Amino acid sequence: MESDLHSIGELARDSGLGVSALRFYDGADVLTPAWVDPQTGYRWYAPGQLADARLLCRLRRVGLPLAGIRAVLGAAPGSGAAHGVVDAHLRRLEDGLADARRELSLIRTLIDQRENPVTTAPATHGFTVPARELAAALDAVRFAVGSDPEAPVLSGVLFDLDGGVLRLVATDRYRMALAELPVPSAAGGSAPSVAVIVPTALADGVRALLGAGAEEAELTLGAGRFGVATGGHRIAGATLDHDYPDYRSLVRLDPVHRVGLAAAELRGAVESGATRTLPSGPHGAACEVTVLALDGDGRLTVVADDDAAEPASGGVRVAVNRDFLLDALPAGGPEQLVLEVGGPIAPLAIRTPGRDGTFSLLMPIRVPERG
Structure with a gap:
């Protein structure tokens, strides 16, 4: 043989x-x-x-x-599944390369400041965005801002200007929200890359200022300061002097299932559905947990307590903090939502069709079996 x-x-x-x-x-x-x-x-x-x-x-x-x-x-020959796996991996590699280039650019800036502490000063960048879009972006992430005094880096909104895109990010480690809006290129070149953490109080002041009805908002960020001018008024203040966690690595998801449904429908199901109390909140505090079940036909339901442990054949379960889920629904918009479910240990993503860069992530909670 x-x-x-x-x-x-x-x-x-x-x-x-x-x-x-x-x-x-x-x-x-x-x-x-x-x-x-x-x-x-x-x-x-x-x-x-x-x-x-x-x-x-x-x-x-x-x-x-x-x-x-x-x-x-x-993979079965001719199914396209193998190509799908390779294409998804290529996207991850490309995203990782873009992140590495951005980090190396910031590293060069820090090296310059270290080697020339007197002559090198951090730059300040100014640009204009539609006031309504900036207000919507703040609304989409505000609920996820952290309040833990032991994690002061999370007690604000990250404004991350990356070329032609402004991303707003907030997280308290149990959930994360992102929103993005395009930034017009500066005359003679592309927009720079700079990131600042805006304290919660200043972010709330900016949101109040944006409610005045002006069409445009002029942002200034960098050199430890952040300011917004709109409608003849201006608000500004110091930014937080911390390094924000690398959020990009957390939002590259490979969801197994996607399901579309109305936000009002999901809210009603969560508010009226069964929950289970588990010590899974901040610092181990007890919280109400909602278990969502997606069956093999793509139907999403709130699972009763006795059925929380095992999914039906072809289905999947994910358990999340009920209050966090309800907080995230307005951030996804009042109409249609898309939920991305990767499994019981993968984050639950809540998206709005047509707004790929604006979504929320809820960290999963392990539901122990009844014994």
Whole structure:
């Protein structure tokens, strides 16, 4: 039989994978040998497995996670599933490269300030955005601002100007909200990259100022200051001197299920649905937990307490803080919503169709089984 098979050494040589790697992927049920000698335990591979081994080697080189490699090698021919996994990984790599470039740009600025502390001063940037869009962005993220005195970096709204996009971000570690709006390019070049954390009180003052009905708002940020002028009035103040957490890595989701429904419908179901009290709030405080169930037909319901642990066949469950979920619904808009469910340990994403850059994330809560 061995004459028709590749030994593990031969497959390693011809595929570019090491012998130890082939043993690992056998144990992980990714690339199992065609035959294992019962006397020696030596692994032998069929000729057709060489192509899979070479593909696995290249997937490994580009850093595809084990689950992705398994999905590619197990995809049905012609289904497009393997291409989908690779395309999603490419997007993650491109996003990571963009983040790295941005961080390196900021690193160069910090190095310049360190090497020239007297002559180098941080720049201030000014630009104009529609007042109504800025107000909507603040409304979309305000509910998620943290209030924990032990985490002062989260007690404000991040204004992240990244080229031609202004992103507003807020999180208290249990939920996160993002909103973005385009920024016109400056004359003679693209918009700069700068980020500041605006304290909660100043952000609330800006929102009140935007309610005056003016069409445009002029923002100024940088050098430890933030200001907004609109309708002949101006408000300004100092920003928080902290490094905000890297939110980009947290919002790259690969949802398994998407379901669309009306915001009012979901609110009604949550308000009238069953809950379970669990010690899952800030600092371990008890909170009311809502368990959402998505069945195999894409129907979303609030699950009763006795049914919270196990999903039906083809379905998925996710448990979240009930109050946080209700807070997030107005941020998603008054009409249609899209919920993205990745599973019981993945964040629940709440989006509004047509506003890809504005959405909320709720961290999942583990529901223990009744015993």
